[in-house]
Amino acid sequence: MTFLEINDLKVHFPIRGGIFNRKIDSIRAVDGISFQIEAGQTYGIVGESGSGKTTTGRAIIGLNQITSGQIIFQGIDLADKKNKKIDFRKDIQMIFQDPYSSLNPKKRVLDIVAEPLRNYEKLTKKEEIYRVAELLEKVGLSEESIYKYPHQFSGGQRQRIGIARAIALKPKLIIADEPVSALDVSVQAQVLNFMRDIQEELNLTYLFISHDLGIVKHMSDRIGIMYKGRYVEEGSTDDIFTNPQHIYTKRLVAAIPDINPKNRAKQKTFREEVQKEYEQAYHDYFDEEGLAYDLRRQSETHLVALPERVN
Numbered sequence: 001m002t003f004l005e006i007n008d009l010k011v012h013f014p015i016r017g018g019i020f021n022r023k024i025d026s027i028r029a030v031d032g033i034s035f036q037i038e039a040g041q042t043y044g045i046v047g048e049s050g051s052g053k054t055t056t057g058r059a060i061i062g063l064n065q066i067t068s069g070q071i072i073f074q075g076i077d078l079a080d081k082k083n084k085k086i087d088f089r090k091d092i093q094m095i096f097q098d099p100y101s102s103l104n105p106k107k108r109v110l111d112i113v114a115e116p117l118r119n120y121e122k123l124t125k126k127e128e129i130y131r132v133a134e135l136l137e138k139v140g141l142s143e144e145s146i147y148k149y150p151h152q153f154s155g156g157q158r159q160r161i162g163i164a165r166a167i168a169l170k171p172k173l174i175i176a177d178e179p180v181s182a183l184d185v186s187v188q189a190q191v192l193n194f195m196r197d198i199q200e201e202l203n204l205t206y207l208f209i210s211h212d213l214g215i216v217k218h219m220s221d222r223i224g225i226m227y228k229g230r231y232v233e234e235g236s237t238d239d240i241f242t243n244p245q246h247i248y249t250k251r252l253v254a255a256i257p258d259i260n261p262k263n264r265a266k267q268k269t270f271r272e273e274v275q276k277e278y279e280q281a282y283h284d285y286f287d288e289e290g291l292a293y294d295l296r297r298q299s300e301t302h303l304v305a306l307p308e309r310v311n
Helices: 053-061 109-120 125-138 143-147 155-167 185-202 213-219 237-242 247-254 261-285
Strands: 004-017 022-037 042-046 068-073 092-095 173-177 205-210 222-227 230-236
Touching: 004 053, 022 053, 022 222, 022 230, 042 053, 042 213, 053 092, 053 173, 053 205, 092 155, 109 125, 109 143, 109 155, 125 143, 125 155, 155 185, 185 213, 205 213, 213 222, 213 237, 222 237, 222 247, 230 237, 230 247, 237 247, 247 261
Parallel strands: 042 205, 042 222, 092 173, 173 205
Antiparallel strands: 004 022, 004 068, 222 230
């Protein structure tokens, strides 16, 4: 059984206007995407701002109402109204983009990390302090951190507090929405490596959302590329990086800097080729509304939204 299966997910937001504030149109933030995640995997979703990647994550966890589609988590369709009474929040948690704004600045770390425990478990004060101290130790923070406030920590440390809160209930799936984009580059690698260690230790499954394809490459087993609410390409990490097919994916790959001086000339040539292809064949990849064509299978693991060419 697939751990998480998304089938034709759509999230449309109404646009209202006129005297009676009626619906006159809709924003198709997510417009029919499908993917699967196996237990223990990291699945990455990559796209620019406004592509619908964050809306997808928020829809899965229930923060955005879906328009249609299926969200099948461990065999149960969370989008089915018959299953609305099932509380899955203990099994699915989220790590947010900004580690400062996602933490209440007026609360101590003890109260922040203990919040999910208070909602789901009946602990004595002593047990609660012990559990929070244990969680903080797991994410590399000292026991003394319990009585401090978010502003007393660095960005990387604040994100570790957010991770401690996310893993407090021993979830099965964590949705990480741009978890390192607000951090310095020097800190990003530390947090990413730490997330991988935690994943292995706790047997977690990640849905990793980012605009940075290079970061997603470091984390993911499979990757979906989103453009204006739809997928343009999906495949294994190796498929995406060694054999990108869609021009949008190629541009993302070409934009990743290569720190090896020996590869700079090759990378420059690749960028020039991609830009030339983009300018010459834009309408071969996108329809008149700027949306991608339906995905077609290129191989067992690789799907691409390429049009059928007419001779």
